[in-house]
Amino acid sequence: MIRIHIFLVFLLLPLTMRSQEDICIGKKYSLYSTVLQEERNYWVHLPDNYEGDTTQRYQVIYLLDGDSFFHSVVGISQTFTTVKGKHLPPSIIVGVLNVDRTRDLTPTASAARRDGKISPGTLPQGGGSESFCRFLTEELRGVIDSSYRTNGQNMLIGHSYSGLFTLNTFLRHTELFDTYLAIDPSLWWDQGKLSQEAASLIEGKNFAGKSLYIGVASKKRTDRVDIHLNKVNHLLQEILPQAENLRFFSKSFPEENHGTVAIPGIYDGIKQLFGK
Amino acid sequence: MIRIHIFLVFLLLPLTMRSQEDICIGKKYSLYSTVLQEERNYWVHLPDNYEGDTTQRYQVIYLLDGDSFFHSVVGISQTFTTVKGKHLPPSIIVGVLNVDRTRDLTPTASAARRDGKISPGTLPQGGGSESFCRFLTEELRGVIDSSYRTNGQNMLIGHSYSGLFTLNTFLRHTELFDTYLAIDPSLWWDQGKLSQEAASLIEGKNFAGKSLYIGVASKKRTDRVDIHLNKVNHLLQEILPQAENLRFFSKSFPEENHGTVAIPGIYDGIKQLFGK
Numbered sequence: 001m002i003r004i005h006i007f008l009v010f011l012l013l014p015l016t017m018r019s020q021e022d023i024c025i026g027k028k029y030s031l032y033s034t035v036l037q038e039e040r041n042y043w044v045h046l047p048d049n050y051e052g053d054t055t056q057r058y059q060v061i062y063l064l065d066g067d068s069f070f071h072s073v074v075g076i077s078q079t080f081t082t083v084k085g086k087h088l089p090p091s092i093i094v095g096v097l098n099v100d101r102t103r104d105l106t107p108t109a110s111a112a113r114r115d116g117k118i119s120p121g122t123l124p125q126g127g128g129s130e131s132f133c134r135f136l137t138e139e140l141r142g143v144i145d146s147s148y149r150t151n152g153q154n155m156l157i158g159h160s161y162s163g164l165f166t167l168n169t170f171l172r173h174t175e176l177f178d179t180y181l182a183i184d185p186s187l188w189w190d191q192g193k194l195s196q197e198a199a200s201l202i203e204g205k206n207f208a209g210k211s212l213y214i215g216v217a218s219k220k221r222t223d224r225v226d227i228h229l230n231k232v233n234h235l236l237q238e239i240l241p242q243a244e245n246l247r248f249f250s251k252s253f254p255e256e257n258h259g260t261v262a263i264p265g266i267y268d269g270i271k272q273l274f275g276k
Numbered sequence: 277m278i279r280i281h282i283f284l285v286f287l288l289l290p291l292t293m294r295s296q297e298d299i300c301i302g303k304k305y306s307l308y309s310t311v312l313q314e315e316r317n318y319w320v321h322l323p324d325n326y327e328g329d330t331t332q333r334y335q336v337i338y339l340l341d342g343d344s345f346f347h348s349v350v351g352i353s354q355t356f357t358t359v360k361g362k363h364l365p366p367s368i369i370v371g372v373l374n375v376d377r378t379r380d381l382t383p384t385a386s387a388a389r390r391d392g393k394i395s396p397g398t399l400p401q402g403g404g405s406e407s408f409c410r411f412l413t414e415e416l417r418g419v420i421d422s423s424y425r426t427n428g429q430n431m432l433i434g435h436s437y438s439g440l441f442t443l444n445t446f447l448r449h450t451e452l453f454d455t456y457l458a459i460d461p462s463l464w465w466d467q468g469k470l471s472q473e474a475a476s477l478i479e480g481k482n483f484a485g486k487s488l489y490i491g492v493a494s495k496k497r498t499d500r501v502d503i504h505l506n507k508v509n510h511l512l513q514e515i516l517p518q519a520e521n522l523r524f525f526s527k528s529f530p531e532e533n534h535g536t537v538a539i540p541g542i543y544d545g546i547k548q549l550f551g552k
Contacts, residue, residue: 023319024300025347043299071301072355075348079539087536260363260547263355267539268531 025074026093031143033135036104041097042066042140045074046148047090048081057151059091060144062136062177064105064162066095072263073157076270087271091155092148096136104132105161107168110190116227126189129165137176155179157269159262161186163214167235168194170212171201179273183215183265184258187231195231198239207246213273214240215265218252249273301350302369307419309411312380317373318342318416321350322424323366324357333427335367336420338412338453340381340438342371348539349433352546363547367431368424372412380408381437383444386466392503402465405441413452431455433545435538437462439490443511444470446488447477455549459491459541460534463507471507474515483522489549490516491541494528525549 026045033040043066047058063073073093080088098104106126111118144150156177158166163185170180171194187195216232236250249272253261302321309316319342323334339349349369356364374380382402387394420426432453434442439461446456447470463471492508512526525548529537 021304022298022300023302023304023321023346024298026299028297028299045299068355070299070351072348072351075346075351076539078347079344255544263352263543264540267543271536 025071026095031139033139035131035134035139036099038099040099040135040140043070043095043097044144044148045070045077045093045095047092048078049090050092050149054149056090057149059089059153059155060141060148060150061091061093061155061157062140063093063095064156064158064165065101065160066097069157069159069262069266070095073266076263076267080270087274089274092144092150094140094144096140100128101161102126103128105129105158105165106189107164107172108190108193110193112189112191114188114224114226114228116188116191129168132165133169133173133176137173153178155181157181157183157266158185159183159265160258161189164189164194167214170210171198174205174207174210178209179211181213181215181266181269181273183269184217184228184261185214185232186228187235188226188228192227192231195235195239198235199242202239202243205244207243209245211247211249211273212240212243213249213251213269215261215269216250216252217256217258217261217265218254219257221257247273301347302371307415309415311407311410311415312375314375316375316411316416319346319371319373320420320424321346321353321369321371323368324354325366326368326425330425332366333425335365335429335431336417336424336426337367337369337431337433338416339369339371340432340434340441341377341436342373345433345435345538345542346371349542352539352543356546363550365550368420368426370416370420372416376404377437378402379404381405381434381441382465383440383448384466384469386469388465388467390464390502390504392464392467405444408441409445409449409452413449429454431457433457433459433542434461435459435541436534437465440465440470443490446486447474450481450483450486454485455487457489457491457542457545457549459545460493460504460537461490461508462504463511464502464504468503468507471511471515474511475518478515478519481520483519486521487523487525487549488516488519489525489527489545491537491545492526492528493532493534493537493541494530495533497533523549 026043028043030039030041063069077088102125107129109124109127111122111124154177156166163182166180166182167185240248251268302319304319306315306317339345353364378401383405385400385403387398387400430453432442439458442456442458443461445452516524527544
């Protein structure tokens with residue numbers, strides 16, 4: 001039996017050594033959401049020194065559209081910690097994967113297109129953001145907070161529909177996160193309803209301790225009519241400057257379109273939100 | 277003996293399943309360089325479908341300062357392949373790690389500071405870029421080309437001293453790479469020697485088939501005197517537009533400094549070099 005044990009150790013040794021040569025940035029997990037009644041996947045990245053210093057606790061970044069942006073945001077956080085000019089405290093990054101973006105990320109059901117018009121016979125879609133928000137901040141956060149050394153600081157990052165979700169959460173459930181980063185939020189949704197409601201949602205509210213960044217792709221496009229930019233500008237220029245005690249940042253990207261703005265926007269947002 | 281084998285399979289099964297849940301972006305390797313007479317580390321990322329389609333061959337991106345930028349550039353390439361608007365063909369990314377940046381990345385030995393002045397008693401440093409270039413394009417490329425399905429297209433990415441190395445390689449050994457991406461190259465090195473030599477280095481040369489991008493951090497700084505920006509502007513405006521048949525792109529980043537420009541610069545460079 002001793003000989004078998006020795007044999008086992010020698011058998012496993014090269015496997016262990018080989019696996020040390022992999023460069024891994026996180027792990028894949030899933031949990032069953034009773035709110036959404038489905039299995040949901042999420043990916044978790046831990047800061048480099050997580051195992052080394054077991055007394056430190058960390059901010060959690062909830063990154064929507066994790067399938068598209070997890071690798072980039074982990075990379076950006078890695079560069080920010082190795083290159084001069086640190087702009088982000090070491091963070092736990094939780095990439096949340098999609099099942100049905102329209103259902104989960106939009107605050108109201110709507111049949112309207114990007115140009116604000118409704119084609120005859122189109123059925124309303126979406127409107128499930130309240131349930132998704134409960135999954136995110138009750139079920140998923142519960143698992144994250146009980147599994148890792150979190151410090152109670154939470155950040156939400158979203159682009160496009162996820163940017164709309166981020167802004168909607170900021171406006172309606174401000175208390176749920178500390179830092180909000182929304183890139184090119186789809187404010188054209190439901191004929192611009194959220195931007196119309198924004199003024200009344202911030203009225204009388206105190207945003208002390210909260211930070212918001214909005215990045216906007218402002219490259220002119222001729223291929224489609226879109227009420228998006230008008231709604232965003234209204235929010236940026238008229239509404240948000242009135243939010244009391246809010247740390248608010250924004251940037252317009254005249255050379256980026258809705259798709260290409262995500263990475264430069266997230267990068268600039270992190271830099272402005274956490275910069276010195 | 278059969279029972280022991282069955283026991284082994286059950287013992288290893290959970291390990292295998294657990295390891296499948298890791299999110300890995302590459303592997304760490306090293307090789308002994310006879311040119312540099314030292315062991316050199318490099319990291320390799322293979323495109324997602326590398327094992328799935330064994331007939332496809334890929335461009336290789338040689339990324340300098342791999343320790344700082346490997347994760348980010350892998351992430352950017354990942355986002356470019358999952359989000360609308362693909363801007364980069366699937367590529368093998370080779371991150372090259374540093375041993376002595378000043379020695380390896382500068383083309384001449386120099387005692388001059390960023391302001392062009394030489395403090396009394398300062399000894400010249402650097403000047404080893406020819407040896408490092410041979411390591412990179414003979415020894416390392418030899419290993420990469422014989423280990424992976426490369427297609428003969430090679431790209432070089434470098435920031436700061438590595439940007440200087442990238443530009444020097446472009447000017448002196450144009451044939452060695454197809455695409456060059458230099459971010460905020462340290463043209464102040466040796467009192468701006470490379471930019472002084474640039475005009476004669478491009479004279480009479482045909483750059484057909486070659487592409488170059490230069491990203492420049494143009495945020496004004498008051499904390500130090502630096503001859504860098506003058507040298508860069510001279511190169512961008514006077515010299516490079518004369519390079520025959522060169523595909524040349526550049527961008528100035530007025531809100532970024534030398535440290536923060538790396539990621540937005542690499543992102544924009546890839547977008548411009550490979551965009552439609």
